Amino acid sequence: MARRKEAAALHRARVHDLLRSIHSDEASATFVTVESGPREDRVAATLAAARAGARWIWNAALPDDPLDRRRGHSELLVHDGIGYLPVIVVNHRVTRPASAGNGNGDGPRAITTSPLWAWLPMPDTTRTMRPNRRDQQRLQHLTEMLVAAGLSGERSTGQWRAGVIGMDADCIAVIDLGAQREDFAHLTYERLAIVDQLVATAPSRIGECADCPWWKQCEAELMVRDDVSLVVNGSVTTALREHGITTIGALAALSPAQEPEEWHSGSFPDAIAAARCYQTGSPMVRRSTTAPIARADVEVDVDMESFGEDGAYLWGTLLTDRTDPDRPVRYRPFVTWRPLPTTAEAESFAAFWAWLQEEMAHAHARGKTFAAYCYSEQAENRWLRGSADRFAGMPGIPTRAEVDAFIASPQWVDVYAAVSSNFYCPKGKGLKRVAPVAGFHWRDDEAGGAASMDWYALAVGMDGSAPDESQRTRLLQYNEDDVRATKVLREWMDSDAVTALPTMRELLA
Structure with missing residues (x-):
């Protein structure tokens, strides 16, 4: 949690510097930054900037709304010619590249975006929206605070808008709020009724x-x-x-x-x-009497480690040649310890890709089948494609087409998908939930994605201190355990040991 907060703060600082640079050639009152400090000082500075006619107000704090008991701040207020609209800055992606179409001859559906240099909402067919309910509710909350403060201006339903600047910080994603204002008002009053104990409540897990x-x-x-x-x-x-x-x-x-x-x-x-x-x-239940998963003569388990949105610093592999018992099952990491983001990431990715392709070609040349495995391909696929895009043209970097062809091939196997198809897992299907059922246990009791962020920061000396070699070892062991867990799990699925679990039919009989 602390690491996510630090990353979010750093992202906001970067966006502020970017916007300030974009608007640096404009009059000083156009883009105003409210200095950090006591809340009452920030509220006063925000209102003063609004009275002075600022078009962009960064780090805005709005007056409390005692009627509806609202308090809040917006990373940015933008004047659209009518009044102020809230624009929030978030540490996740809010749009994604649009696909070519829906297969029916229609083009991609247009969303609305605005450039960073001016509030100019326009249809955008190059992106699709990634809806986020928390973002939308926060924008609704801030909009109502602007109304209470008299800063929003008089608007028709279609003029209630707000914006989000996401991780890519290449546009403002524009959100239409007008049609949702009434629903949000009902939600607010329901929550206030609960706070005031006017509505009976009881706990329920969500x-x-x-x-x-x-x-x-x-x-x-x-x-x-x-x-x-x-x-x-x-x-x-x-x-x-x-x-x-x-x-x-x-x-x-x-x-x-x-x-x-x-x-x-x-x-x-x-x-x-x-x-x-x-x-x-029962931790798992078989959906059928068998649990099929693709197998090959030469198998490579893969696990990637990334640091937030900054890049993928480690590609871990574990090769097993089922046709050659004398060939050792060897863990091999492709890693850079230069703090991300760095072009050294391209070198480790290129080395990983070259090694994977060589092992595949070597197996095929000897008439052997080959398969590479990961657990939940979404993360690996994202950084496979992202690395090809970001480092295009650098030595050893595959083209996006080559990466897409590999991902689409039967030689890239998602073990998570096989678990989802073959098992019911009442406590979740994460690797750390299901691999212990197959008999695998991690060496580090604290192993996990959130903890690895802290380990990485220490391993590369992100705060300016000397890099901690022990944390590098810890990360490599964690990554090695992940690929070994994937191997143990899929081999267990292909063995008679899996029959010890009840089937769904037996459980429901």
Whole structure:
């Protein structure tokens, strides 16, 4: 969490420097930066900048709204000729490149974006939006604060807009808020009623509970009630309660044949399975009698490590030649310890790609089949493509077409997809959830994506201190354990040991 906050702060600082540079040739009152300090000073400075006619106000703090009990700040306020609109800066991507079309002869659907140098919302067919509910709610919140402060101007429904500057910081993604204002007002009043204890409430587990400081207290109450939300997600919980199914015991006692009419909340048999797994402690259930996964003569397990959005510094590999028992199963990392972002990343990626292609060609030349495996290909695919794009033309870097061809080939296998197809996993399908079922355990009890961020910062001396060699070793061991876990899991799936797990049919019988 601390590392994410630091990364977000650094991103905001970069965007501020970029915008200040863009507007540096304009009158000094056009782009105004509110200095950090006590909140009341920032509010006063924001209002003063607005009265002076600033077109862009950075680090804006808005007056509290006592009526609706709102407080907030916006990284940026932009005057659109009517009044001020909020623009927030977030440390995630808000748009993605648009695809060529939908296959029906239609072009990509246009979204609205504005350049960074002026508020000029225009249709944009080069990008598609990545909706984020939290971003939209924050923008609605800030919009209502601007209204309360008298800064928004008089607008028609279609003129209520806001913006988001994402990780790429190459445009402002424009969000239309007018049609949602009434719904947001209802949501606000519902939440205030809950705060004022005008509405009876009871705990129910949702995704956000994992990060809530009150979770332990709520969990204890839910366990006493045997509450169904402990085993299914929020939408399924709501649907079950609407049909009078409120406890895990009641859900577990049902059969798939008792599925309610007009059930539209996921798989009803899976919900029953979740309840029965909770009662029996089963970590995984087979969906069929077998658990097929592609195998090859020469197999390479791959795991990539990245540092936020700055790049991929490590490609770890584990090669197994099933036709040659004398060839050692060897972990081989391709890594750079120069702090990201750096062009040294291109060198390690090029070395990884060349080695992978050589092993593939070597296997094929000897009449052997070849396959490379990863666990949840989304991250690896993103950095495979991203590395090809960012370092295009540098020595050893494959073209985007070559990377796409490899990703689309049967020689690139996603073990996560095989787990999803073959198993029901009531506690999640993450590698650290399912690999222990196959008998694998990580050497480092703290191993995980969030922890690796802190280790990396120490390993490269990101704060200016000397690089910590012990953290480099720790990262390499963590990466090696990930590729070994992938290997153990997929081999277990292809063995008779997997039959020790119950099948879904047996569980639901």
